Amino acid sequence: QVHLVQSGAEVKKPGDSVKVSCKTSGYRFTMFYMHWVRQAPGQGLEWMGVLNPGGGATVYAQKFQGRVTMTRDTSTSTAYMELSSLTSDDTAVYFCARGKEVATIAPFDYWGQGTLVTVSS
């Protein structure tokens, strides 16, 4: 059975960085792209970018270029998303989501449980 388990909630100050992990199991980690999506409180869903766990290549949404870094550890089947220069606008739940197809953008068939990141001084 496919599982994506994310790291716990974080509280950060403006200007800090946060790194969220997404540990996977139940499938071959390197065969499916991993996407990151965030949701501000009471708001809709926003795609941040995608990681190819096989080779490590990434594509980021222009909005987050220069602030986001997506990486992976194939030995533990874990994907990571690091966001820097945090502001209060980055307060959100961050989800990892597996792409159903091997493509830069695809439907997301499995999701992590979400990680709440709160940015507050």
Place this chain on the structure above:
Amino acid sequence: DIQMTQSPSSLSASVGDRVTITCRASQSISNHLNWYQQKPGRAPELLIYAASSLQSAVPSRFTGSGAGTDFTLTISSLQPEDFVTYYCQQSHSTPGTFGQGTKVEIK
């Protein structure tokens, strides 16, 4: 970026009703349209992909249709667990933009 516009933003219905939610893309996206259901405090779940393909284990009361710029999600007979929020998403090009959501409420 491709803009996705969902309507309505909310609707009230009763158990057993048939409801339709619409999603319009700002340019043609072929059939690269997906629908998700999100329950409060939970991650979204994929219902429909490629406009009309039912994701595994999703009840058959959910159907999707459309192509190009106009798409619909239909729930044939609302069940109590269906009174939650629905999102469309285009997977035609990055960024994979979502609609703003439709909240289905009990009348």
